[in-house]
Amino acid sequence: MDNRKASALIQIVLIYLIIALSGCLTYAYLDIENDILRFLAADVNMTIVCFIFSILKKNSSTYDAYWSVIPFYFVMLLSYLHFNHLTNNHILIFLVVSIWSWRLTLNWIRSWKDFRHEDWRYVMLQKKHGKAYQLVNFSGIHLFPTLLVFAGMWPLFFIFDQNLQVHWIFYTGLFISLLGTLFEYLADNQLSSFRKSPNRKTEDLLDTGIWSYSRNPNYLGEILFWSGIYLIGYSFGAPYYTGIGFLSMLFLFVFISIPMKEERMLTRRPKFKDYQEKVSMLLLWPRKKNNS
Secondary structure (H helix, E strand, O other): OOHHHHHHHHHHHHHHHHHHHHHHHHHHHOOOOOHHHHHHHHHHHHHHHHHHHHHHHOOHHHHOOHHHHHHHHHHHHHHHHOHHHOOHHHHHHHHHHHHHHHHHHHHHHHHOOOOOOOOHHHHHHHHHHHHHHHHHHHHHHHHHHHHHHHHHHHHHHHOOOOOOOOOHHHHHHHHHHHHHHHHHHHHHHHHHHHHHOOOOOOOOOOOOHHHHOOOOHHHHHHHHHHHHHHHHHHHOOOOHHHHHHHHHHHHHHHHHHHHHHHHHHHHHOOOHHHHHHHOOOOOOOOOOOOOO
């Protein structure tokens, strides 16, 4: 790791410590009886603080780690608040979310260069919206993903409210979330190795390993993780409507993220069209063979 990236990472850590502190203070001093709303208010306040730092750094990718860091922050705070009532099942939930959170965060650190790097989608939005970009920046790049992740975590706020007997749905949820994390791990590691290949050409395409069965195995992993979180919460008595978070994630990846990514790949990788025709968009599925 070069000195410039090390310095940038130290800055990111300090920024997120300040963000976390702002969330703790909001939660502690906000006079709202409903615990979920207090968490939501703290989440929105942390997002505003992150947005301010994004402006100061002139880089909206300052927010990128928020997606994976905040769920860990939430389960850690929930575990602390309900420490005297923790069971083995609560500890399992904490571990599953923590494994997903830290793995995804470490992968972001591995792929992030420093503050010279900004997500290509943000750059595109800035060129498209010009002077109105900061409004799009806050609402679309910062606040919308925050609300999406909060909705995804919503079912877990009910795991301390019910004393129900845990059954197969709980363990199914744990398994699906861990399976999704495994898919993301495989996809991200194979992609990282591909990008570091010394003989790689610009037009080369990753179509081996898990990427030979799905064009978007990392997004599949995310969908599985959040669906598992919903099942875990549901098994403890979370209302069925808390599934809005998982369904929103599904909609985001299938109808927004994947089409945007693949449209870009079609313009940048000549081989992608053939790959698109042969390999499943999302689900792991044997690739189609050439017609003879």
